[in-house]
Amino acid sequence: MIRFEQVTFSYPGVARPVLAGVDLTIPEGELCLVVGRTGSGKSTLLRAVNGLVPHFSGGTLTGRVSVDGRDTRDHPPRELADVVGYVGQDPDAGFVTDTVEDELAYAMENLGLDPATMRRRVEDVLDLLGLADLRQRALQTLSAGQQQRVALGSVLTAHPQVLVLDEPTSALDPPAAEDVLAALHRLVHDLGLTVLLAEHRLERVVQYADRVVVVPGDGTVSAGAPADVLATAPVAPAVVRLGRLAGWTPLPLSVRDARRAAASLRLAPPVPDAPPVPGEVVGSTSRLTARYGDLAAVRDVTLDVRAGEVVALMGRNGAGKTTLLSHLVGLRKPSGGAVTVRGVAPHAVPSRRLARLVGLVPQDPGRLLYADSVAAECRQADREAELPDGTTAAVLASIAPDLPPDRHPSDLSEGQRLALALAVVLGAEPPLVLLDEPTRGLDYAAKTRLVPVLRSLAARGHAVVLSTHDVELAAEVADRTVVLADGEVVADGPTREVVRQSPAFAPQVTKVLGGGWLTVAEVERALA
């Protein structure tokens, strides 16, 4: 269905090609998962399928990419719209119309289908993706999970044979991600679609994949069966690592497979770590309420964060996690209740002193960066926070030693950008460090490096709060988990206790081995 023949592609002005001599054939009806580090060329590979690369990106492409026999050289994206459906990373940025129904019809209108067919297909897709109740809604008012399903529907109505999805679940909370993946699974089974999908959260997707395409970042691309690829991959989802550890064959890819294999595993009950010694309270909210008009984004939240602990803030999209963080960092004034950090209200602190009190790494870390090189960014941060020269650079060297100092921040990978933004925040040594969705664009390798950085921050007496959808990260790093729903705290306690009680937030190891177990490292210690 999709054929890459000797494809080499490089962006204008960049000597090193992103794809070099790629040969790849994806047969009809396969669900194919593309994995690789950020910046390795995954998106380029995906966008080459419908001709967005090179027709839209510029650059030179040699070799041949063809879909259903149509060469992208002669067919620009619009001429492939009836064969390939492409959904980009940020569905909201791709919406053309303003209501759900119009958005679903947009591609069909461009293809010039007759009204009766359009009407029927819109109804079909509304049912298939569970959108019927939202048909009249304005797109801006939808949650991230609903928007992702609408974006999927808006290409499905054109009845493409190939679906290309760039990180469809990375911005979604676990239940919403399940919804989108279940819909995809149904499409592959019922309609025989060929799906090419890039995703960092392997644990969510790999069980559905027929094949895994690895993009290591040196321009080459290789493909293989999921179990074979993961058996040797340096980083893998928790079930796979558990399977490797216990020597299970075939390697389990889903929680269900692992649970069946785990019956043979005899483990002593886990020894819980000694409860961490609570430090002094660094940041706290008391009956905090934040409202936007009639809507309470956060309602009556009372929370203490102590020195030396890492707190994971979880909850579905729109539960109030980001709002809570922006109050802690003083970007917003509470509508009711109070926020204090080290005894002062952060929103009343002048900008230049705020950085020494509390630091926030926003969802898109690039927003914090505006110098034109890594070194300049570090110098700028020192100047702004009135620190001795070289402080930020030293922090950066301890987090990410291999960062080229002359590189422009926007040319860094997502993980490197996060490291730089974190260094900028940490230079001023704020007692309270906040991270909003730090793993959104992070690959496994970058995530593995983030865990010890956060642990060592806590060990040095910082209080760390991170909001995340990533249950695996929360299990690895957080002492305490707070679950928000509709702006209220519904669970607050040691991570082990909280995830035992709600399956939606349980990491894979907990799902396989039952309560008590959190991480592969714990199991490894118990087996040793």
Place this chain on the structure above:
Amino acid sequence: MTAALPRHLHPGAWWVWSIGLGVAATRTTNPVLLALVLGVAGYVVAARRSDAPWARAYVAFLKLGAFVLVVRMLLQIAFGQPLPGTVLFRLPEVDPPRWLAGIRLGGAVTAEAVVGQLYAGLRLGTLLACVGAANALASPYRLLRALPGALYEAGVAVTVALAFAPQALVSAHAVREARRLRGRATRGPGSLRGLVVPVLEGALARSVQLAASMDARGYGRRAGPPSRAAAAAMFGGLLTLCVGTYGLLDPSTPPVLGFPAMAAGTALLGYALVRGSRRAARSRYRPDVWRWPEWAVCAAGLVPPVALALVDPAALQPSTNPLVAPAVPLLAVLGVLVALAPAFVAPRPPSTLPRTLRAATA
């Protein structure tokens, strides 16, 4: 009579109605009539807007109008030409340097000048409110959908441009937040530098993403090769229209260059549009219908400007020097009140809530 089923009124009808009101507003500085136009527009919006986010546009435009009004007043007080009359108060006068001759700073502020500015500002504010009413009642995208195929592409360029402003606002907010996090000033002239570039970058990146998404979903597909006849007719039509305009404006040209040229140009353009529309492969999903309520709304919008045209012009421009209480011409008031009709004849817009919820709240 049973109430009509909820449906969206054709966006064209709403735009004709609000443009009618807007034209009426531009013809007068009478504050009573202007306030009446504002009230009529507000009442109809309140009665017939949907629960979608863009229905809040009316209030946003009202705020913009009020802002324009206040800025105009302040500028007049600070820099305006002095008008003789009742002095309200005096501002300290600044002697401008010689190269600024003719510009006055401060000095006496008269009631006549203030009221004159108030009337003119009110007219501008009312016009903005009429545009806001149209935006609240029919989203711009719905209007674009109703355009003929050949104009559609130009219309989409407008959509992308319209999306740019809200995008820029969103990214300006994000950049300001980031600056506060880094401990930099968020206000003052120094903060403006370093704000513009990231904001434009962010909004531009979104526009490019939008364009890529449109292309990937088949926007701009062609049914056949471009039609040379349509292109030639378009060019010829525009040229003939130019000649016609010149002919109309300059009485010394032969009469054939006037109205006949205008008519020929319009016909050529019409042909180009029809021909071009046939070539675009686009079809339309559930097009808006045009029935009697649409005609009624259009008619109601056209009555106010006609009524105002029939009224004595002196009553429409009340004197501010000397200051007199504005007269209220009855015909104009009745004419503007006719524009209230859509609040009763237009069908209610459908709710965006799902059916089950709608039944529960009904």
